[in-house]
Amino acid sequence: MEQVKYGIILFMLLTIPPVVHLMESIMIIHMHMQMPMIxxxxxxxxxFFQKKFPHFFSKxxxxxxxxILLFSIIMLYWMLPITMDEALTELGMEVFKFxxxxxFSGSSAQR
Incomplete structure (x- = not known):
């Protein structure tokens, strides 16, 4: 459970507005640091989610x-420059990115 606490803390730190602004102000940092950290x-x-919803993940x-397919599709989608630009200009895309x-990617990557 210690791992889950670290994940929540990291996610909360990444959603603080000054940190978001700092990481999204330079496209290389946005793509190569912020997104992998998320x-x-x-x-x-x-x-935590796999223990809370075991039947969903097993089914x-x-x-x-x-x-693997979901992880690959989501990562390929967010590597497109147009989607990264939209995440900077539209709040809905920013929320969808996080x-x-x-x-989706983090939970499907661990199995």
């Missing part, structure tokens, strides 16, 4: 292939 935070929080990601990278 995935790592989700990866650290994944055991949905039984062989591991759907999780949600998809942390909870």
């Amino acid at each position: 995935v790592v935070a989700g990866f650290l929080m994944a055991p 949905w990601n039984q062989s591991g292939i759907p999780g 949600f998809s990278l942390a909870f």
Whole structure:
């Protein structure tokens, strides 16, 4: 459970507005530091969600292939420059970025 606490702390630190502004002000830092750190935070929080919803993960990601596919699609989507630009200008895309990278990619990456 210590791992989950670290994941929550990291995710909360990454969502503080000055940290978001600092990391998104330079595109290289946005792509190569902020996004992987969000995935790592989700990866650290994944055991909590896997224990809380065991039937969902055992039914949905039984062989591991759907999780790998979901992780790959989400990561490829966020590597497109247009989606990173939209995340900077639209609040909905910013929220979707944090949600998809942390909870979908992070939880599906750990199996």
